[in-house]
Amino acid sequence: MTSGTGIDALDAKLIELLEAEPRIxxxxxxxxxxxxxxxxxxxxxxxxxxxxxxxxxxxxxxAALGYPxxxxxxxxxxxxxxxxxxxxxLARIPEVLExxxxxxxxxxxxxxxxxxxxxxxxxxxxxxASEGVLRATTVIALAEQIPHRTLPLVKEAAGxx
Amino acid sequence: MTSGTGIDALDAKLIELLEAEPRIxxxxxxxxxxxxxxxxxxxxxxxxxxxxxxxxxxxxxxAALGYPxxxxxxxxxxxxxxxxxxxxxLARIPEVLExxxxxxxxxxxxxxxxxxxxxxxxxxxxxxASEGVLRATTVIALAEQIPHRTLPLVKEAAGxx
DNA sequence: GCATACACTGGTCGATATGACCAGTGGAAC
DNA sequence: GTTCCACTGGTCATATCGACCAGTGTATGC
Numbered sequence: 001m002t003s004g005t006g007i008d009a010l011d012a013k014l015i016e017l018l019e020a021e022p023r024i025x026x027x028x029x030x031x032x033x034x035x036x037x038x039x040x041x042x043x044x045x046x047x048x049x050x051x052x053x054x055x056x057x058x059x060x061x062x063a064a065l066g067y068p069x070x071x072x073x074x075x076x077x078x079x080x081x082x083x084x085x086x087x088x089x090l091a092r093i094p095e096v097l098e099x100x101x102x103x104x105x106x107x108x109x110x111x112x113x114x115x116x117x118x119x120x121x122x123x124x125x126x127x128x129a130s131e132g133v134l135r136a137t138t139v140i141a142l143a144e145q146i147p148h149r150t151l152p153l154v155k156e157a158a159g160x161x
Numbered sequence: 162m163t164s165g166t167g168i169d170a171l172d173a174k175l176i177e178l179l180e181a182e183p184r185i186x187x188x189x190x191x192x193x194x195x196x197x198x199x200x201x202x203x204x205x206x207x208x209x210x211x212x213x214x215x216x217x218x219x220x221x222x223x224a225a226l227g228y229p230x231x232x233x234x235x236x237x238x239x240x241x242x243x244x245x246x247x248x249x250x251l252a253r254i255p256e257v258l259e260x261x262x263x264x265x266x267x268x269x270x271x272x273x274x275x276x277x278x279x280x281x282x283x284x285x286x287x288x289x290a291s292e293g294v295l296r297a298t299t300v301i302a303l304a305e306q307i308p309h310r311t312l313p314l315v316k317e318a319a320g321x322x
Numbered sequence: 323g324c325a326t327a328c329a330c331t332g333g334t335c336g337a338t339a340t341g342a343c344c345a346g347t348g349g350a351a352c
Numbered sequence: 353g354t355t356c357c358a359c360t361g362g363t364c365a366t367a368t369c370g371a372c373c374a375g376t377g378t379a380t381g382c
């Protein structure tokens with residue numbers, strides 16, 4: 001009973017299945033879940049329409065691309081500089097993969113990758129060169145203990161614990 | 162000339178195309194890129210084999226799932242507790258989407274989501290309940306200025322600037 | 323009690339993409 | 353000059369897709 005914004009157990013199992021084996025089609029999903037093909041199709045359409053599933057784009061691994069160094073950089077900005085223009089400047093740096101405005105002492109938190117530690121310094125310098133950055137605090141990611149995941153959350157939302 | 166670990170301009174354009182419209186198939190890609198279908202197939206196979214493209218799994222949006230609050234939590238751990246067992250404990254909390262060991266004052270950096278700010282406190286309490294956590298520093302993400310992206314990096318790696 | 327709305331079933335249909343082949347061509351490296 | 357490799361452009365059978373359809377079951381509201 002797909003209520004309002006919620007997620008169904010079938011929805012969750014569908015997402016889990018696609019997560020595990022993205023190559024299989026709608027038909028194969030239907031077979032494995034034991035439901036009609038049209039049902040899977042309808043569920044998937046609705047999940048996409050509601051924005052729960054954004055897309056099925058290729059997930060690129062920066063490390064395999066030659067950028068094995070990941071760092072999280074907290075920026076302190078001059079108050080006069082808005083976040084929007086700052087984000088635009090950051091967006092021009094390819095190594096900046098992600099940026100959020102945050103609460104606390106810092107104003108922005110960015111995820112940055114680089115080929116080497118030396119090049120990381122280079123990237124940070126480019127960030128610092130942006131007008132309005134007062135200070136950058138960097139922590140380097142030594143290991144990815146939990147790679148980005150959403151499955152457990154999907155199951156939780158579906159009430160499957 | 163797909164050299165060693167590098168990325169080709171054709172590879173980059175292929176990834177870009179798939180990123181923009183994940184639903185189109187190999188055949189359509191070949192048409193748009195102006196190459197033979199077999200070429201696209203071979204390139205894609207190699208990209209996946211090399212790990213540059215991890216998979217084509219569904220990208221789930223936690224906000225659309227009902228978890229609009231994102232926070233980054235830095236954990237200080239008791240030295241005696243290893244990172245591995247800590248990661249295993251964190252992995253049992255569905256709201257922990259990501260975790261890295263990091264340099265600096267903190268020992269681990271986690272990405273956490275929650276339904277509300279009140280529930281965020283709840284999740285953090287669950288994290289703190291884990292044995293070995295001395296302190297947790299939380300910053301809440303107010304806005305996603307740059308959503309997770311890899312395209313600019315792919316182009317950079319391919320030498321397309 | 324009855325009518326409506328909705329989700330799912332199980333079936334068909336034609337159009338299309340897929341993965342597998344193949345011989346032939348061009349360029350680069352040895 | 354020869355070998356290697358990537359790409360081309362073509363064919364083939366199979367499987368899937370997206371679209372339909374009537375029928376069933378359940379929950380809802382009148």
